[in-house]
Amino acid sequence: MGSPLLERLWPTTRIGLLSLSLLLSLTACGKREHPALLPPPQALIEDCPETSIPLETTGDLVLKVRSLRVDLSNCNADKGALRIWAQELSK
Numbered sequence: 001m002g003s004p005l006l007e008r009l010w011p012t013t014r015i016g017l018l019s020l021s022l023l024l025s026l027t028a029c030g031k032r033e034h035p036a037l038l039p040p041p042q043a044l045i046e047d048c049p050e051t052s053i054p055l056e057t058t059g060d061l062v063l064k065v066r067s068l069r070v071d072l073s074n075c076n077a078d079k080g081a082l083r084i085w086a087q088e089l090s091k
Helices: 004-028 059-090
Strands: none
Touching: none
């Protein structure tokens, strides 16, 4: 190495560098935290209101009622899935 000072400090410097590299490798395997999941707002979880549409003829009655029931059922099923998800997050 040349210099007596470098020859004297080399073993401790080598141990220090080895220790530092081992320490850095251990922290790379550390546990990572996951971001917190927040439940949806309460307004999105509430059931959809059943709206009344004025009917002009009795022939339109069956079609409009079926359409409203299907829409309402789909909306409430979606809201039910959101409620279940919100309950799972709160556990």
